[in-house]
């Protein structure tokens with residue numbers, strides 16, 4: 435009985451641990467992304483949802499149409515871009531924003547390491 439109990443306990447622990455490992459990975463990606471964001475983006479983008487800074491608030495950016503934050507003076511280029519901020523477009527934007535939207539007011543950003551792009555995109559997806 436004891437053996438059975440400990441075997442089933444082991445199984446339960448193993449089953450519980452699997453999603454935890456994934457969550458930890460995801461959490462680590464987001465944490466790395468936060469560091470990148472603090473380093474490269476917060477000079478112009480506030481993490482306070484109610485605030486636009488030099489750049490528009492990025493709260494809720496994932497899935498949002500480009501140039502749609504109220505009371506932010508976007509460039510004509512951004513307003514006319516017709517883009518939606520999918521993970522794919524965010525990747526293009528942070529790897530070469532002027533390539534994606536020529537004439538944008540955002541200073542040139544070039545994060546070319548695919549792992550860093552993944553981290554930053556995971557973090558941006560948490561901004562809700």
Ligand code: HEC
Nearest residue numbers: 474475478488489490500501502508509512538539540541
């Ligand atoms: C020097 C200031 C500055 C920095 C640094 C900066 N941005 Fe921006 N960002 C802006 C401005 C200004 C705009 C508006 C651009 C326009 O209207 O053409 C913008 C726009 C954006 C948009 C489009 C938002 C929307 O509402 O359509 C995204 C996404 C974005 N920035 C992400 C980032 C990320 C991620 C970083 C860091 C890697 C970053 N920005 C760094 C100033 C900055």
